[in-house]
Amino acid sequence: xxxxxxxxxTLSGKKEKFIPINxxxxxxxxxxxxxxxxxxxGNARPLVVFDVLFRLLKKLNGDDKVTYVRxxxxxxxxxxxxxxxxxxPIDKLTKxxxxxFHDDCKYLNxxxxxxxxxxxxxxxxxxxxxxxLLNNKHAYEKDKHVYFSVNSFKNYGKLSNKKPDELEAGxxxxxxxxxxxxxxxxxxKPSSTDDPGWDSPWGRGRPGWHLECSVMSEKFLGKNFDIHxxxxxxxxxxxxxxxxxxxxxxxxxxxxxxxxxxxYVTFNKEKMSKSVGNIVTIQKMREKINGQVIRFALLxxxxxxxxxxxxxxxxxxxxxxxxxxxxxxxxGENELSDDLLQPLLQDLNTPGYISKxxxxxxxxxxxxxxxxxxxxTGCNAIGLLEEDLKSWEKFKKTNSKIDEKTIxxxxxxxxxxxxxxxxxxxxxxxxxxxKSGIIIEDKNDKTKWRYK
RNA sequence: GGCCACGUGGCGGAAUGGUUACGCAGAGGAUUGCAAAUCCUUCCAUCCCAGUUCGAUUCUGGGCGUGGCCUCCA
Numbered sequence: 266x267x268x269x270x271x272x273x274x275t276l277s278g279k280k281e282k283f284i285p286i287n288x289x290x291x292x293x294x295x296x297x298x299x300x301x302x303x304x305x306x307g308n309a310r311p312l313v314v315f316d317v318l319f320r321l322l323k324k325l326n327g328d329d330k331v332t333y334v335r336x337x338x339x340x341x342x343x344x345x346x347x348x349x350x351x352x353x354p355i356d357k358l359t360k361x362x363x364x365x366f367h368d369d370c371k372y373l374n375x376x377x378x379x380x381x382x383x384x385x386x387x388x389x390x391x392x393x394x395x396x397x398l399l400n401n402k403h404a405y406e407k408d409k410h411v412y413f414s415v416n417s418f419k420n421y422g423k424l425s426n427k428k429p430d431e432l433e434a435g436x437x438x439x440x441x442x443x444x445x446x447x448x449x450x451x452x453x454k455p456s457s458t459d460d461p462g463w464d465s466p467w468g469r470g471r472p473g474w475h476l477e478c479s480v481m482s483e484k485f486l487g488k489n490f491d492i493h494x495x496x497x498x499x500x501x502x503x504x505x506x507x508x509x510x511x512x513x514x515x516x517x518x519x520x521x522x523x524x525x526x527x528x529y530v531t532f533n534k535e536k537m538s539k540s541v542g543n544i545v546t547i548q549k550m551r552e553k554i555n556g557q558v559i560r561f562a563l564l565x566x567x568x569x570x571x572x573x574x575x576x577x578x579x580x581x582x583x584x585x586x587x588x589x590x591x592x593x594x595x596x597g598e599n600e601l602s603d604d605l606l607q608p609l610l611q612d613l614n615t616p617g618y619i620s621k622x623x624x625x626x627x628x629x630x631x632x633x634x635x636x637x638x639x640x641x642t643g644c645n646a647i648g649l650l651e652e653d654l655k656s657w658e659k660f661k662k663t664n665s666k667i668d669e670k671t672i673x674x675x676x677x678x679x680x681x682x683x684x685x686x687x688x689x690x691x692x693x694x695x696x697x698x699x700k701s702g703i704i705i706e707d708k709n710d711k712t713k714w715r716y717k
Numbered sequence: 718g719g720c721c722a723c724g725u726g727g728c729g730g731a732a733u734g735g736u737u738a739c740g741c742a743g744a745g746g747a748u749u750g751c752a753a754a755u756c757c758u759u760c761c762a763u764c765c766c767a768g769u770u771c772g773a774u775u776c777u778g779g780g781c782g783u784g785g786c787c788u789c790c791a
Contacts, residue, residue: 296791299790312791427720432787566730570723573729621738630755704753705753
């Protein structure tokens with residue numbers, strides 16, 4: 266069977282064969298967080314989706330053949346604003362949120378990218394890319410601002426499938442008078458003395474939003490690389506602008522060959538927004554849900570489809586993993602069967618893959634050793650069942666309001682009642698325990714208990 | 718207004734020019750003092766209308782509906 270990966274490319278609007286620029290080597294850049302606020306479930310989706318892709322690419326090409334770069338944007342107007350609102354110095358804010366983000370990544374069992382560059386470490390590169398664009402007449406300076414001239418890039422709008430003139434007509438943005446064209450975007454802007462700033466040929470200032478990704482992707486992956494990923498909301502304007510400035514600065518036709526975008530997460534069918542107050546932060550979930558549950562839930566829908574986040578989804582994911590954990594065993598690195606791999610090779614079809622895992626689970630639980638090994642390998646391949654049983658049980662323990670000693674006493678009482686034929690009492694004890702999140706199972710002659 | 722995506726059983730969710738996965742829920746049974754767990758069996762779906770075709774859920778056109786983007790966003 267073939268091991269050809271096919272992925273949907275936003276640039277062409279089609280599913281394409283994935284062919285890396287250098288055979289057997291892959292470079293992938295994914296837009297990371299702007300560190301101004303705690304990451305939420307919507308931020309978690311690309312983290313998990315592209316982590317699965319990263320794992321798959323490693324499986325297909327070899328562990329050390331994939332370079333995964335995910336930036337941290339630590340200079341941005343949103344950060345400046347958040348710092349003022351929260352009255353936290355920028356350094357502390359970005360440091361804290363970055364730390365939090367890393368904890369979230371770990372919690373979601375995401376592998377570390379090979380590089381995680383910060384925007385503020387690449388200001389020099391951004392300045393020289395801006396100079397370069399100015400020299401090539403792709404940008405212009407006005408009143409200490411430098412703007413990218415959208416008209417100078419003939420392919421502008423190709424990625425997001427938009428026509429520049431239509432964009433202008435529908436523009437609802439308040440247009441800066443300094444711009445020659447309403448679509449032009451800022452590469453460099455002046456900073457007030459209170460705001461973070463760096464010396465530049467255009468005075469003390471800071472970079473525009475899109476520039477960091479252009480500069481850092483080039484530094485770590487080159488002018489032309491394989492995969493660029495991110496959330497659907499980044500297609501326009503972020504990725505469109507990134508591509509425009511990179512192609513113009515690098516004098517290339519190609520920037521990223523394949524663009525992948527994950528769909529949105531809604532919350533109870535509503536768009537997540539701060540004004541509605543329905544943002545679920547990952548930090549909050551860490552308190553009582555195992556990260557694998559979140560991971561599983563995020564993978565239960567194809568990455569391009571919208572995903573609704575709700576209680577039922579979490580419960581079902583939790584129950585499935587609970588069932589799967591009954592077969593838990595630590596196993597080493599193993600090969601996936603071609604058959605199992607197929608759905609992932611078709612544009613990362615994780616629901617199809619999970620369905621195959623279900624069928625392997627069935628065979629495995631009936632004693633098929635080969636299926637069991639494959640099942641466990643398959644789970645591990647998408648970052649599931651890597652934690653041992655004890656840590657899987659941990660959350661159930663913390664969530665239950667009863668200690669083990671009490672449980673044992675109650676079970677003993679129930680045993681006695683049963684022996685005396687007092688089933689009424691026995692049943693009420695069981696009901697009681699169930700309310701505390703404990704399930705009783707009478708197996709053979711022994712009574713077993715477990716957390717709900 | 719422009720552009721785009723989507724519409725599959727009670728719910729979630731894949732795939733496909735020809736037998737429509739899978740999970741949850743439901744029903745029946747085995748088991749049990751009763752349960753739970755497990756096992757077995759089982760019910761249920763491709764928005765509407767045309768067209769192409771031997772055959773459409775899949776392709777084409779139209780309609781209806783939902784959502785998104787065109788402003789910061791994962």
